[in-house]
Amino acid sequence: MNEGWQPARLTVLSGPSGVGKGTVVAELRQLVPHVWVSVSCTTRSPRPGEIDGVSYRFVDRAEFERMATAGELLEHAEFAGNRYGTPRGAVVDHLAEGVPTLLEIELEGARQVRAAMPEARFVFLAPPSARELAERLSGRGTESAADMARRLDRAEVEMAAASEFDHVVVNHDVTDAAAAVAALVIGPSEDPPG
Ligand SMILES: Nc1nc2c(ncn2[C@@H]2O[C@H](COP(=O)(O)OP(=O)(O)O)[C@@H](O)[C@H]2O)c(=O)[nH]1
């Protein structure tokens, strides 16, 4: 009856700030609308156009600490002076309902998910070059010079960890990268069943 059934996959997408994760995920939503993208909690301030509960759930430090202490976060990390975390309940519920699920999170969080859910698929989005990464980040124009420098410092650490991931997708072209990530999110596992 259940022949061919597989539990829904969890995919984790990471990559340095400015590589295009948000842009690629927006395109991926169009390509595979049945994929559910987790909404993270963060203590950072909303950027212009970011809506609470859509891009992120924006919380203060006290509420973040409460959630972390209560075990409500699947993973959490500090990034460029702010805290970010994935609410556990919604991820568990979507996977249980068979909905392919995507987390867009930084390296430390990806490592925590790897430890907790090693069956997940881990995808690293890489820039065509370090120079292009810096140009994209400054072109976005959402960070101060100091914050951009913090993100580019962290990018070196994140790039050095690319080999920890199951797949690396280079974001030359948004449409191509979104199609490649979407195929990994919905595609069959490489591991034969049993
Ligand atoms: N660990 C973790 N990282 C997150 C989460 N949500 C977002 N991030 C990551 O936090 C970093 C900073 O995100 P953001 O401030 O939106 O900046 P951007 O990636 O430069 O657009 C990025 O690497 C995100 O992928 C989360 O729930 N957990």
Ligand SMILES: Nc1ncnc2c1ncn2[C@@H]1O[C@H](COP(=O)(O)OP(=O)(O)O)[C@@H](O)[C@H]1O
């Ligand atoms: N393939 C691409 N080619 C050129 N510019 C891109 C590409 N992907 C994203 N960008 C641009 O790079 C900047 C950073 O993208 P964003 O999605 O905010 O990155 P991230 O979420 O990884 O921090 C944005 O201005 C975006 O329009």
